[in-house]
Amino acid sequence: MLKWRRITGLILCLLLVISLAACGGDETEENGTSSGGTQKIVFCTYGDDSELAVYKAMVDQFNETYGKEHNIYVEHTPIAITGYTSYITSMSTAQESYDVFLVIEDNFKRWVNMGFVADMTSYFDGVTDIDTSDIFENTVDRLRLNVANNTSNKTDPLYGLPLDTKPSAIYYNETLFEKAGIRVISVDEQDMDAWNAGEIPDRRGQYKTDFPELADITVPKKGYYRSRTPYVNGYNWTLPAEDEITVFNNRIPMNWDEMEDLAMIFSVHNPNAGKNFGTEYGMFTEWWFNYGWSVGGNCLQDLSGDGDWNFSLLDSTPNYIVVSESGYTGEWTGKTYKKGETLEFNDKFDVPKGKVMEPDEEGGYTVDGQPAGIRASVETAVQSGTLQTLPSVRDAFTRYLRLGASTDSIIENMGGLSLAPNPITFNNRTRQNYWFSGKMAMLVDYSTYIETFSREAESNGFEWDVAPLMVYKEYTNPLDPACDTVKVVGKQAGECNSKAMIVRERSSVKEAAARFICWMASREGQSIRAQNGHFPNQRDLLEKIQYNGYAPQNVTVFSEALEYQGAGDWWYLPDDAWIQVWANPLNSEVRNGTLAYDLWKKSAIPDTNKKLLDY
Amino acid sequence: MAVIPFIGFLAFTGFPMVLSLFISFHDLHSYDLSQMTFVGLDNYKNMFTMPLFQTALVNTLYFCLSVPINLVSQLFLANLLTKPLNPHFAKAARLILYIPTVIGGVAISLIWNWILEANYGVINTILMAIGMEKVGFTTTREWFMPSVLLIKWWSVGLNILVFQAALSNVNASLKEAARIDGALDRQVFFRVTLPQIAPILIYTCTMNIIEAFGEISTMQIISGNGLGPSNSAVTLSYMMYRMAYVNIFTEGFGMASALGWVIGIITIIFVRASTWASKKWLSADD
Known part of the structure; x- marks a missing residue:
């Protein structure tokens, strides 16, 4: 009996050791390559049934075509939405795990900063047989990141490519x-004269004569x-x-x-x-972006160009938009603005080169202890008709806030609208x-x-x-x-969400992963999305989306929006701790009418700027 | 043979505990331990000066009120159910009280969310129908925590079963003897019954305190955005989660580990205090 107990004990010990050993990994194993020489990629996704069906269809098509030609096989592994983020982060450093995975904007910089996302720039450069040039640029640029200074310029490392787009x-x-x-009509601005003259129908086939009451106007x-x-x-x-x-x-x-x-x-x-x-x-x-960005404002500005982040949502100085065909050159940044672009923060303020503005606690700025004014060259450009003045971002933001504020609340000396x-x-x-x-x-x-x-x-x-x-x-x-x-x-502006494909740093099949990602983001992969009623990331496929009878008549609004909509403020910095400081009381108390806007403002500016020092 | 559970403890509890204590003295913003930098007590200092820490501590302590409230009411109900009642009524009562436990916390929270919802919730619809103002049960700071305590109260079933089992094991002859000596029902309960079930009571209290300090799910579901009105849904445990997984760049695993240890120490203090108070109270009765 004792002998059997000992044997059982030994077996249990052995099982424990094996299970612990399984937590590690075999450094000598050639991860991702099967005996036949085919490279295997594990593609981790999440989504609703419709999204998962499209991902599967895309992966199947890849395996049957490009994958087969290049000895790459992709295994599609859907993860439950609720557990996706924790799965990705907890498995990120394992020797054997997923290779390609999906990321939304909120997590992109966080995960790159955590060090488990691979810089794919050179791998993407190496894929020359797949054309990805027709992807909307703004959805690609948001996947670039220079970790050291948090920039996303065109020359910064590229970590992935967009899989989808969600304009608003x-x-x-x-x-x-x-x-x-x-009366609802659907006439483009440039067609209004012809429509009013009864020469053309609107996009729904309605002539002006179909609306007798409009005959005299x-x-x-x-x-x-x-x-x-x-x-x-x-x-x-x-x-x-x-x-x-x-x-x-x-x-x-x-x-x-x-x-x-x-x-x-x-x-x-x-x-x-x-x-x-x-x-x-x-x-x-839900979002203030449309209002704030339309006048050229934002909630975050880099005062020095070197990561001196500042909460600028309550900046009360006007903004400026270029209206001249010849454009305008900013004094501080040296950037040449085209017609329709708005001036960046440091180009509108009178800040001498080499100086950095100091934010005060009211949303204003000082230079050498004096309130920062608008550059003389900007004022001159306004007078000459090169620039036009737009409202401040504070005006835009408060106009947005008034929409949901109750009629008895006061926001910047104006009542709420309860709309x-x-x-x-x-x-x-x-x-x-x-x-x-x-x-x-x-x-x-x-x-x-x-x-x-x-x-x-x-x-x-x-x-x-x-x-x-x-x-x-x-x-x-x-x-x-x-x-x-x-x-x-102002500018047409809004927020467009996007899901992207990125690669785990420890993946041993990065080259194959780059080919897979490029194919998925290319016309070949995105055609499958379009055929299934999902927005593709390729311009020339937008007209080919098959909605299976679900499309609204004016659906092109979404495709037009892709040209100008950008990433939300949750993408700006590696995490959103700085947003919570001002946005949580704003959304939970100010907008619900339990905290006066003025009280919120008093703490939101200094508290957020204090938090921004951590970045 | 006794070494096997010990190995298991070391691998799955002891080592992670020591590692988290070690990490709590470091700055760490990724899963790569080689990126740790030693910061001494900075994580602890910074954490204590965060306004959100104070809010989270107050919220957690407020939530801990659910422990005495629930224990007293559960004991009362369990005692009531041990009395000679109509057997059908006793069964039905047990069923009603135990169902929320079987359903599970998340489902219960969702149901209550529907009942307490600010605009179209059952209670607010009734209030408006009788001409009263709507109440922001889950959307105002004042009402949020009382609403959560009400929801937690409904997970009473398990404790009631435990108390019922303990009460039915109390020596009936002792109670009978007390009654013959002229003791009232109240005196019998406090002087005879309660000391007899004291170990169960202390055990339940301890487990409930530990559970209260680890609370996340109910408040997250009720608050919707995870933070609640004026951060009133942020408990210490939820703050620890956010430090590690949401604000990892500015706070990270180091600070989350430090908070984990602070929560552990506070929990131990509360458990020891409640055990000491219970024993003191029982010995005073002797």
Whole structure:
């Protein structure tokens, strides 16, 4: 009996040793290469059923074609969404593990800084038989990183290539618009004269004569038009009269006034909104980027060009946009700006070369103890018509905040608008649920929801479509409803999410992985995405997306957005600890009305700047 | 043969503990231990000066209130269920009280999230129907933690079963003798029953305190964004997780390990204090 116990004990000890040994790895094993000489790549993914099906189809196609020709075999390994990040990080340093994996922008710099992502620049350069030149550049550049100074310039190391893109746009409930008597047209700005003249139909095949009530008016080139009493600068909104003409054009971006004017109809400002339309709010947008970036502002600036990060969301100085064809050269950066670009931070402020501005606690800046002013050369360029003045990023940000703030709250001496639900509303009901339940007329969201929204809209019995994001735009006479002459216009801007493929540093098949990634990002791989209704990253495939009947009529809004939309602020630095400092109280308390904006501002600026010293 | 569990302990508990203590004195922002740099007590110092640490400590201690609240109410219910009741009622009561334990914390939290939701939750819908103002149960700082305590209260089933088992094992002749001596029901419970089940009570209390200091899931589900209104969902354990996996560049594994040890020490202090207080209380009754 004792002998058997000893034997059992020895076996258990042996099992323990084996299991511990398995935690390590065999340094001598040729990882990734099978006996037949075929290199095996483990491709780790996550996603919903539809995304996983597309990844599998792409991998299968690769294995049957390019992979077979080059002796590369890819094993597709889906991981549950909830455990993906912890799986990737915990297995990152194992000898035997995955090779290629997916990364979203939030994690990209964090993972590169953790040291387990391979610099693939030379490997990608070595792949000469696959063309990846038609990928949207801004989705590639966000995968570059110089770890030492946190730059993502074109010459910085490239870690991966984008697998997909998720541009954003306004989803709107067209049935609600119709109930409110708003005519919906779909005419590009450059076609408006011809459409008004009855020469051409709009993108839906509607001629102007199809709208008899528009016979006596020329519909201006505006995203939203009302024939009387337009709403200007956030003041004096009135409900459109019964005989007032209202037109929504889903091809022209609304300016801030137009968007608010339209949203008011479906909000508390209209006492009959609930009874007539069943709505509670006019719109919702989760992100301030569209507002801030449209005027050329941002929440993070490098004051020295050497990593002196500063929280700049509350900078109250104006921004400047180049309107001259000849462009403008910045004094501090030396950068030549093209028409339509906005000046960078250090080019607008009067900072002598070699000096660095000091931020104060109010959102302002000083140089040598004196408040930093605007460069004389910038002022001159404004006078000569080379530059035009845009609002400050603080103005843009507060205009955004007012959308969701309650009417009794004060933000920068102006009242809230209660046009959008507070973030708390979405604790249980996601913003998507809220929109397709019909309680909200417009929602800013990603292209990924096209299929879901189509299905939900059908079951909820309403029509919908998409429109471009808002843009900062002033008319020469905003009080004249018919005036569509633009005095100054900001940039079209917005946030576009993207998922990318990167390689584990310890992978022994980096060369094969580079070939696989290039193929997946190329026209060959992306065609499969397009055929399955997913946005490709290749320009020339955008027109070929097969939506299986789910596409909104104006779906090109998304593909147009890819040209100008960028990565969100969660991508700026290696982690988002600096964002939590100001964004958490902002989203949980200020936007929910339990903390005054002024109190938030007082602590957000110094606290965030203090946290930024850690980077 | 006794060496096998010892090897297991060393490999899976002892070594990681020593390693985490070692890491807590270093700056480490990746899984590559060769990148560690020695920083002495800096991680501890920096952590204590973080405003979020104080918030997380207060939140954790606030959450620990669930331990006495739950123990007292669970003991009360268990005692009630040991009384001669209608057997059908006793079975139904046990079932109702035990179901939340079987369902699991995440599902319970999701259900409660639906009940307490700020705009369309069951309670707020009722409040509005009777003309009252909505209450931001999970969206305001004032109501967040009381809501969490209410949710945690419903995971009472397991303790009730344990207490019931302990109460049914109390020597009936002792209680009978006390009653003959003229003791009231209350006196019998506090002077006879409670000392008899004291070991179970102390064990349950200890386990509940340890569990409370490790709490993450309920608050994460209820808060939605993981942080809650004014960071009221951030407990010490969740802060440790964020240091290691979310804010790894600015905080990292070194600071997370330091916080892990601080949590461990605070937990030990609380467990020792509660054990000491329980024993003191019981000996005072003798």
